């Protein structure tokens with residue numbers, strides 16, 4: 001397709017990004033072009049916007065930002081077989097190589113040669129975007145575009161909560177940023193019988209309640225461990241989902257797990273941290289599980305079904321909607337933390 005489109009482009013190494021007119025891209029073999037209906041801001045977008053160490057190492061400039069998306073397919077590249085024009089789609093953001101050991105053994109989400117949409121390729125904060133056919137997810141038409149674009153982080157939450165096999169269990173979620181809040185809703189939908197949420201930000205604690213938390217606590221001003229013990233008949237939780245990457249949350253979250261319980265970690269600490277392996281892990285026979293991204297495409301089937309069948313209400317998490325041009329407002333809100341998920345609409 002000929003013509004120009006608006007896009008949020010990261011041009012320079014350093015903080016910031018620009019809304020610019022750029023060429024509408026042409027889909028190559030195995031790619032499709034979509035007209036973007038809705039996008040949402042991820043924590044990693046904020047890292048790229050602010051240009052932290054991780055962004056500097058991974059992102060080649062200039063590049064269109066963004067990876068969480070829903071839109072309509074308007075053009076197909078050569079050899080595309082499973083997608084047609086007019087399809088309402090979202091995108092998995094892992095772009096796997098397809099031939100490494102992990103890819104060939106059912107673990108494409110931890111591909112050795114992984115590329116990420118909006119990190120290693122041009123992203124979706126634009127009027128149009130290119131998706132790889134392998135990453136296209138067909139949405140049920142009943143799902144609103146705003147919710148559909150959130151399925152990618154919802155997949156992170158699903159993978160994390162799935163690791164805890166939470167049905168009938170008492171669980172702790174440390175960190176109620178957007179993915180932590182989604183995890184609360186997922187844990188509720190999966191049948192966790194008690195959900196304790198630890199989060200310093202009051203605004204986010206309130207959303208956690210709306211998403212189904214039974215108890216929220218402020219780990220800065222309250223004693224997380226003693227509150228967990230008190231609320232689990234003195235045992236500790238069956239499972240901790242660590243969503244913050246905060247050192248204290250990781251250490252306290254692990255201490256909060258009962259003997260024989262488990263803990264999954266999705267949040268990324270900036271630096272190495274120490275944990276008491278002997279007391280908190282080995283003697284308690286605790287199972288510690290790392291989570292990255294989301295399994296392709298198990299989590300998408302679960303996300304799609306939860307949304308289609310109204311088993312998960314995302315509206316408390318979607319706190320703001322801005323036009324693409326106001327992306328800086330969204331980034332500022334993300335940085336301050338008084339928000340859930342922020343939608344950007346072209």
Ligand SMILES: [Zn+2]
Pocket residue numbers: 042043067068152153
């Ligand atoms: Zn994301």
Ligand SMILES: [Zn+2]
Pocket residue numbers: 096097098099100101102103111112113114
């Ligand atoms: Zn691979």
